[in-house]
Structure formats: C-alpha cells, structure tokens
Amino acid sequence: MISAAFEYAVPKTLAEAIALLRRDPGGKILAGGQSLIPMMRFRLAAPSLLIDITRIPELHVMREEDGALRIGAAVSHAEIENAALIAQRYPLLASTAAVVADPVVRNRGTLCGSLVHADPAGDWGAALIAARAEVVIAGPAGERRMPLEEFLIDTFTTALGEDEVLAAVRVPTPGPRSGGSYLKIERKVGDFATAAVGVQLTLDAQGRVERAGIGLCAAGPVSLRAAAAEQRLIGKPLDDAAIASAGQEAAAAADPAADTRGPVDFKKDMFRVLTVRALRAARAAIAG
Amino acid sequence: MSYRIEVTVNGLRHALDVEPRLPLVYFLRETLGLTGTHIGCDTTSCGACTVLLDGKPVKSCTVFAVQADGCAVETVEGLASNGELHPLQKGFWEKHGLQCGYCTPGMLMTTKALLARNPSPSDDEIRTAISGNICRCTGYLNIVKAVQEAAAEIAGANAPVE
Numbered sequence: 001m002i003s004a005a006f007e008y009a010v011p012k013t014l015a016e017a018i019a020l021l022r023r024d025p026g027g028k029i030l031a032g033g034q035s036l037i038p039m040m041r042f043r044l045a046a047p048s049l050l051i052d053i054t055r056i057p058e059l060h061v062m063r064e065e066d067g068a069l070r071i072g073a074a075v076s077h078a079e080i081e082n083a084a085l086i087a088q089r090y091p092l093l094a095s096t097a098a099v100v101a102d103p104v105v106r107n108r109g110t111l112c113g114s115l116v117h118a119d120p121a122g123d124w125g126a127a128l129i130a131a132r133a134e135v136v137i138a139g140p141a142g143e144r145r146m147p148l149e150e151f152l153i154d155t156f157t158t159a160l161g162e163d164e165v166l167a168a169v170r171v172p173t174p175g176p177r178s179g180g181s182y183l184k185i186e187r188k189v190g191d192f193a194t195a196a197v198g199v200q201l202t203l204d205a206q207g208r209v210e211r212a213g214i215g216l217c218a219a220g221p222v223s224l225r226a227a228a229a230e231q232r233l234i235g236k237p238l239d240d241a242a243i244a245s246a247g248q249e250a251a252a253a254a255d256p257a258a259d260t261r262g263p264v265d266f267k268k269d270m271f272r273v274l275t276v277r278a279l280r281a282a283r284a285a286i287a288g
Numbered sequence: 289m290s291y292r293i294e295v296t297v298n299g300l301r302h303a304l305d306v307e308p309r310l311p312l313v314y315f316l317r318e319t320l321g322l323t324g325t326h327i328g329c330d331t332t333s334c335g336a337c338t339v340l341l342d343g344k345p346v347k348s349c350t351v352f353a354v355q356a357d358g359c360a361v362e363t364v365e366g367l368a369s370n371g372e373l374h375p376l377q378k379g380f381w382e383k384h385g386l387q388c389g390y391c392t393p394g395m396l397m398t399t400k401a402l403l404a405r406n407p408s409p410s411d412d413e414i415r416t417a418i419s420g421n422i423c424r425c426t427g428y429l430n431i432v433k434a435v436q437e438a439a440a441e442i443a444g445a446n447a448p449v450e
Contacts, residue, residue, distance in 0.1 A: 102420025
C-alpha cells in the first residue's frame with residue numbers, strides 16, 4: 001500500500017501555502033498527516049500536491065489573546081496535552097487531548113487537522129462545539145472567522161473553500177466559576193469512540209448556570225451540539241435533577257449508528273450516562 | 289519526481305533524493321538497510337514501526353520520509369553502544385519483555401522517550417505510554433517489568449557515587 005505519486009512543497013508562510021493551493025486544485029494541506037496519510041496509502045485520497053504547513057512559524061502558536069486561546073494549525077495533540085496553560089485553565093481541552101487516538105499518534109496529529117477531516121467520530125469536534133470555539137480561516141482575501149458548529153457541515157465536509165487553510169482555532173477563555181470535561185467510552189485505546197461527550201459550563205454568582213455547552217461525538221453524521229440539553233441547564237441551579245434532565249435530552253438528540261461497538265439503544269444510553277458524568281465532573285471542578 | 293532530504297539517523301547524516309510518497313519506515317528499511325524497525329499493520333494502528341523523530345515517538349508508516357527533512361531519527365539500531373546493550377534492551381532481555389519480538393523495536397523506542405521525560409514512571413504511566421504499541425503475545429506484564437528494570441538501572445547509573 002503505497003500512495004499515488006504526488007509533489008511535495010514546504011512553504012515558509014501562510015500566503016505561500018495559499019498560493020500553492022490556488023496553483024494546484026488537486027493540492028492538499030498536510031500537517032500531522034495522521035488521517036490523510038492512511039487515506040492516501042489506502043488510495044482513498046490521491047492529492048497531486050502535498051503542502052506541508054508544519055514549517056510555518058505562525059501556525060505553531062498556542063497562546064491567549066483577546067479573551068480566547070488561539071491554537072495554530074501545526075500544534076499537535078501532544079503539545080496541547082502537555083501544556084501547563086491547558087492543564088491549568090482549559091480542563092475540557094486537557095481531558096480531550098489525553099484521549100485522542102493513542103499517545104504515539106498524538107505526537108504527530110493536530111487539532112486543526114482533526115477539525116478539517118470532520119469525522120463525526122473525531123473527539124475535537126464535539127469538545128470544541130461544547131467550548132463554543134471558532135475557526136480562523138485564511139484565504140486569498142485574508143482571514144475570516146466562523147463558529148465551529150457552522151464550519152462542520154457534514155461527514156468529512158467543512159465550510160473550507162478550495163483555496164483556504166484552517167489557520168487556527170480560537171477557544172474562549174473560561175471565566176470564573178467555569179468547568180469543563182470530556183468523557184469517552186472506547187473499546188481500546190486508538191479505536192473510534194463508542195460514545196463521547198464534552199461539556200463546558202459557567203455559573204453566575206448565585207450558582208445558576210449562565211452558559212452551558214454540550215457536544216456529542218459519534219452521535220450522527222456530524223459532531224453534534226446537544227442544544228436542548230444545554231437549555232435544560234440554563235438559568236437553573238446545577239443540581240442532580242437538572243443534570244439528569246440534560247442527560248435525557250442528550251440521549252434524545254444523539255443519532256448514533258449501530259456497529260460492532262454496540263446497538264443504537266445502548267449507545268444512546270451511554271450519551272445520557274456520559275453527559276451526566278461530565279456535568280458532575282464540571283460541577284466538581286467549579287466547586288474546587 | 290524526487291526530493292532532496294537531509295536526515296540524521298542514529299547520529300549519521302544522510303543526504304539523499306527520495307520520492308515524496310516513500311514512507312519513512314521504507315526509507316529506513318530499504319534505502320538505508322536498517323531493518324530493525326518493523327512494519328506491522330502499515331496503517332497507524334500497531335506501533336511496531338515506532339521510531340523517534342526529533343526525540344518523539346512516531347509511527348514511521350505514517351510519516352513520509354520527506355517530512356523528516358532536517359530532522360534526527362533514532363531507531364532500535366541506535367540503542368546499543370560499544371557492544372553494550374541499552375538498559376531497556378537489557379531489561380527486555382532479563383524480564384522476558386518479548387516472545388516473538390515483532391513489537392519490540394517499537395516498544396523500545398516508545399519507552400526510551402518515556403524514560404527521557406519521566407525517569408521513574410509508575411506502572412500505569414508505562415501502560416499509558418505504550419498504549420499505542422500493540423503486543424499480540426500478550427506480554428504487557430513483562431514489558432512493564434522490563435521498563436521498570438531499565439529505569440532502575442539508569443537511576444543507579446546516574447546516582448552520585450558516595
């Protein structure tokens with residue numbers, strides 16, 4: 001299994017990468033390659049040109065700016081997993097990074113690569129929908145931003161244009177009284193999720209839920225925002241009744257497919273269980 | 289079409305023209321003749337082909353050789369020095385950390401990187417570190433013991449002499 005032949009380019013700037021994309025409509029961006037390279041070796045993908053963006057310095061940024069954490073397109077899962085800033089301030093991201101694929105794959109694969117791959121069983125889509133992340137898209141006319149939820153259109157399909165690059169993702173910095181968690185059931189490390197849920201919460205000064213984000217992984221054709229489950233929490237104290245109610249709504253929203261990982265009714269119930277557990281974990285984190 | 293790369297493998301610099309579609313593992317095995325790195329699943333699942341790329345374990349079936357341009361690669365052949373096995377190799381030998389040996393080069397490279405950043409890992413930390421490397425002889429228990437043995441030996445060697 002050797003890929004079809006392709007040309008290889010290593011641009012030093014984002015502008016150069018975009019120019020290369022415009023020149024060759026069969027070109028594809030390469031970052032960590034942990035989804036793209038297997039697809040090429042299986043001949044499911046045969047780009048005529050690979051544009052390696054890992055030598056573009058600005059795509060390696062991981063820093064807070066304007067109330068959000070910016071993670072560039074060349075930042076690996078492992079870099080997120082091991083960053084002190086993430087461990088201290090972004091527990092949702094820390095708990096997601098630690099369960100993506102396996103530890104060796106995490107040294108190469110990137111968060112942004114996972115998002116543009118748009119596999120509904122990818123962990124980052126669900127986690128970052130919960131976090132209300134937005135994507136930063138670079139194209140010939142400059143930069144545009146959009147909520148991640150709008151960016152993820154369908155299975156393996158995003159809003160990215162043919163001459164655009166996902167340059168970064170921006171994750172809002174959680175304020176005081178915030179907590180988040182990502183929980184996943186998998187048969188073994190490295191398998192796709194049987195079910196997984198990400199949550200991000202902020203309470204107001206009275207202890208009522210001010211903001212709630214709940215994202216479901218492997219729950220249908222696209223990473224899913226469990227909006228009805230979020231609504232069950234908004235304005236209410238974060239008690240067991242509200243959490244149970246949100247869990248039921250998450251299960252109702254989930255539309256998983258039966259496969260070797262389990263039948264539909266089992267998986268739907270796992271979305272309920274994981275939502276409840278993730279919300280409790282977020283609550284415990286807020287309580288400190 | 290070929291692309292010129294410069295790669296340092298086990299301390300030796302190579303400047304060669306390669307086809308961009310050549311996976312790193314084939315470059316190591318067939319271009320350089322370093323067959324210690326094994327090809328298992330060839331699809332990023334098993335970890336048999338794990339090598340260190342600038343010190344980090346990567347599955348070399350899922351890296352093109354051109355991506356390693358300018359980088360340092362370490363393979364199992366680079367572990368022993370002056371005819372002396374690396375403490376990890378000794379540990380795998382002493383504790384029977386292998387049966388068929390197919391996964392061993394990958395296990396050694398993954399655990400070398402583990403001990404570099406965490407010289408005294410717990411059993412759980414070892415198990416997590418090797419969770420992307422599959423052993424089908426079910427030898428994980430002895431692999432964990434082997435890594436602990438190596439960690440102890442390295443710690444002993446580094447201890448100040450009284």
